[in-house]
Amino acid sequence: MTTQTLTQLRQLKLGGMAAALQNQLEHAGTYDDLAFMDRLNLLLDHENLTRQSRKQERLVRQARFKLHATLQDIDYQHPRGIKAADIAALAQGDWIKRAQNLLITGPCGSGKTYLACALGHNACLHDYSVRYYRLSRLLLALTQAKADGSYHKQLALLAKIDLLVIDDWGLEPLTAAHRNDLMEIMDDRHGHRSTLMISQLPTDQWYASIGDNTLADAILDRLMHNAHRLTLKGESMRKILGRLTDDEHLR
Known part of the structure; x- marks a missing residue:
């Protein structure tokens, strides 16, 4: 009977x-004094926890x-212009619930991508769908989608993602087609989903990096008007960690 129940x-x-x-069966003595409903509730609680864990792993x-980054592993020891209180506020996820955006800027190696991945990971734990892209690869995927006829399907999928993370903004010049793609993405997400x-560029240089005044106005208006901002400063974390590693080897 027990085997049949487990199988079912x-x-x-x-x-x-x-x-x-x-x-419960293997530790019967621990549960013998519990009422049937209490034991059933324990089973249901474990099922809910298992499903929640699987969902988070899938997200x-x-x-x-x-x-692989988590909020718990963010380094606040080295001065980079970020405060634990600000990260804690973002970790609550209210900005995602309100479909607001987040802009993270700073010099190369300052930990922007790590911080973004940590916040994205935290969003997954709050049951939000997240997708990370480097801008160049996102634009390449959309170019390929135009060739195979799946462009509108890909735009629809992007529009449904709760938090879209785009890295390396402004690193490469944009073509006219790329600007149009970004306009489509930002327009679909504006007021509905977070980006x-x-x-590496400060936000006051983003306008010029787009390369078309009309589309720059339209894209940045949808991106910036409701955005939170984190500006990282200081020396490259890669160099700092490299020196720490070298020091350990010298001891």
């Missing part, structure tokens, strides 16, 4: 309940982050 639970895709029931996997933009 797994067939019904209730693996969390099956694992919890197996645990993180689908996000395709460049770096996190990462750039």
